Amino acid sequence: xxxxxxxxxxxxxxxxxxxxxxxxxxFTFSSYGMHWVRQAPGKGLEWVAFIRYDGSIKYYADFVxxxxxxxxxxxxxTLYLQMxxxxxxxxxxxxCAKEKGVSFFDFWGQGTLVTVSS
Amino acid sequence: DIQMTQSPSTLSASVGDRVTITCRASQSTSSWLAWYQHKxxxxxxxxxxxxxxxxxxxxxxxxxxxxxxxxxxTISSLQPDDxxxxxxxxxxxxxxxxFGGGTKVEIK
Numbered sequence: 001x002x003x004x005x006x007x008x009x010x011x012x013x014x015x016x017x018x019x020x021x022x023x024x025x026x027f028t029f030s031s032y033g034m035h036w037v038r039q040a041p042g043k044g045l046e047w048v049a050f051i052r053y054d055g056s057i058k059y060y061a062d063f064v065x066x067x068x069x070x071x072x073x074x075x076x077x078t079l080y081l082q083m084x085x086x087x088x089x090x091x092x093x094x095x096c097a098k099e100k101g102v103s104f105f106d107f108w109g110q111g112t113l114v115t116v117s118s
Numbered sequence: 119d120i121q122m123t124q125s126p127s128t129l130s131a132s133v134g135d136r137v138t139i140t141c142r143a144s145q146s147t148s149s150w151l152a153w154y155q156h157k158x159x160x161x162x163x164x165x166x167x168x169x170x171x172x173x174x175x176x177x178x179x180x181x182x183x184x185x186x187x188x189x190x191x192t193i194s195s196l197q198p199d200d201x202x203x204x205x206x207x208x209x210x211x212x213x214x215x216x217f218g219g220g221t222k223v224e225i226k
Contacts, residue, residue: 045220046217104167105164106173110160
């Protein structure tokens with residue numbers, strides 16, 4: 001069964017940085033596009049970023065463009081999200097999600113909580 | 119960006135009820151729409167893709183319909199495991215994916 005496990009969340013001060021990881025297993029990671037989606041406390045789901053299966057194309061939501069970077073290491077079956085210049089409004093549970101077809105998600109991780117607070 | 123609007127935001131229903139959730143798009147998404155179920159502390163679960171295709175392993179009481187700008191998710195007979203929040207998501211604009219605001223299905 002496909003397994004996605006996020007890690008790297010925690011408490012960080014405004015302006016700080018954090019790198020999230022998503023360890024994937026039980027599927028051919030290098031064949032699939034991957035996404036990050038977040039959910040702020042009490043709010044709905046919000047798409048954050050996408051990386052194509054070969055890493056050649058990346059898309060970002062406007063609210064993270066220039067601050068967050070998505071990347072992948074297929075040798076480690078791991079997806080990353082480097083988050084810089086963090087703001088209070090970035091506080092959320094961050095989920096990684098595997099793409100099925102084009103840009104919808106058939107498997108998600110359980111999420112990792114990022115709290116941006118002084 | 120394509121804005122997705124779900125209604126209602128909260129729905130109170132009883133086991134056995136037929137439940138319908140609506141999702142409207144600010145512009146046509148053709149049939150490029152998915153539905154997810156999300157429970158607190160759990161990973162979201164794909165229910166429906168391409169507006170009406172049932173994901174493997176999802177009970178047949180779930181169904182999706184619609185195209186263009188108006189879509190519905192129907193649960194034909196609500197079960198105890200179905201109390202959750204449901205989200206629609208468009209993928210017509212695959213560089214700017216957007217979700218609806220969610221519909222929480224509560225026990226009446």
